[in-house]
Amino acid sequence: MLLQRRLFYLLPYSAPRITTLAPFSHHLLISILRFSAPTTQTPSPTPPFIVEFLLNSCGLSSSKAIEASKHLAHFKSPAQPTSVIQFLQQLGLSDSHIRISISKCPRLLCANVEKTLRPKIRSLREMGFSEAELGQLISANPNVLRVRNPRPKIEFWRDFFSSNEELFKAIGRDAYLLSSSLSKRIIPNISLLRECCIPDHRIAKMMLSTRFVARKPSLIQAAVKRADELGVPRSSGSFPHLLQTVFNISQSTVDAKLKLFKSLGWSEAEFLSAMPKNPVLLRLSEKNVRDKMDFFMKEVGCELGYIVRRPVLLSYSLERRLIPRHLVLRTLKHEGLPGGTRDLLTAILFSEKSFIEKFVLPYRENVPGLHEAYVVACAGKAPI
Structure with missing residues (x-):
């Protein structure tokens, strides 16, 4: 108890308890980290009150707070981050939404409430987002309050997805959907996917499962070319899945998979014929494929042709x-x-x-x- 009391008074600053989200053990942890280090070490440039503030007022864990504090070392006092937290609370954001938002984007605490945050919120409200939806939107992608003009992109994606829930999920999965250029990246990429006979609802589904559409158009074009080379018709229902797969792997990986299946008795034609039925084959590890082929052929007694005609078995x-x-x-x-x-x-x-x-x-x-x-x-x- 005496040690705790001494350590408590050694703290240079005690963050204002805007919310009660962190126990005293966090105070003790940060104090020990700060004052028990050898005197020969170079002191951290981060002001001591920053970690305290992130623990007490934002509800971050100790590790998250220490990591986030690296982005906030320029603060001289808690006034600025306090104003941001108070503003978010006034909007009706829950403690959970605030914690997630600051954890994802610590620099949100640097934003000016009157010049940046309030105008952004006003614009979002004009778009019809409710108080609860604002919390979902901001916690999904806090950059919505930092990018210069998010409204055109949000309106674009809102028309593209079937619900606000899908919108929140998509922008939470891929932050670039709000920061990438509509004219230079998003629209050209969607146009290319439409040319590949992929309807909008499938494009939306692709975006909910992988980071894809906001990348450089040249990368999407290269992926389309490689998918075409594997012989899968663009009209095939598996083409979108194959496109996502080849986008995330190299050509050398594709070549290695072909070599692996050949070593297991498959011909190149059989391997290519399996792609429309099961593009997942390109993502399986060598051990995974070998173990399953051994199981089907040696344990179950399947003929090779049975597996070739039913490649989904390997999934x-x-x-x-x-x-x-x-x-x-x-x-x-x-x-x-x-x-x-x-x-x-x-x-x-x-x-x-x-x-x-x-x-x-x-x-x-x-x-x-x-x-x-x-x-x-x-x-x-x-x-x-």
Whole structure:
């Protein structure tokens, strides 16, 4: 207790408790870090009150606060960041929204309330965003309050997505959607994707799963060219998936995957024929592919042609789906039960709920313990 009291009085500043988001242990942690270091070390240039402020007033964790403080070393007093936090609270943002926003964008605390933040909020409100939606929007991408003129981009994306929830998810996943040029990047890239027969709703879906549309047009063009070279028709439903895949991997990776499948008995034509059915093959590791091919050919007894015609088989988890379901089918077949005659692919494609209802629960009396053993096997803990 005496040590805590001494350390407390050694603190040069105690941040105003705008919100009660951090316990005293954080004070003690920062004090120890600051005053227990060897005297030979160079003192940190970050003012001591900054970390305290981020802990107490913003609710950041100790590690996040220390990391964020590196961007705020120029502050001479807590007046500026305090004004920002108070403004956000007045808007109705929750403690959670404030914590997430500052964690993502510490420099938001540098913004001038009257010259920058208030006009931006006024513009967003004019667009019809409610108080709750403002919290979602800002915490999804705090740069909405920092970029020069976010309104045209928000209006563009709002028309593109089917709901505000999708908008928040997209800009939260890819911050460049609000900072990249509409005329130089966004619109040219979307036009190119439309030329590839990809409808807007699929483009929107692509944006919700990967950072893609806000990149340099030359990169998107190169990805389209490589996808074309793999022989997948642009009209194919798998073309968008393949495009995203090749955008994120190098040509050398594609070449290495072709070499791998050739070593496993596939011809180049068979490999290319599998691309429209399962572009995920390009992202699988060598060990993943080899283990699954060994399982299907040696354990299950599949012919190579069976796998080539059904490349989706290689997409599923070996330990949590393929092995447990194969063992269920093998058990049912051994007992002479109807479920054991079903094709493996058919059984694998069922959802977890449907598989249990069709292949496990009907045979509980015939094979006692089957359900329990299957659950254990799916957890990767033991075979059936």
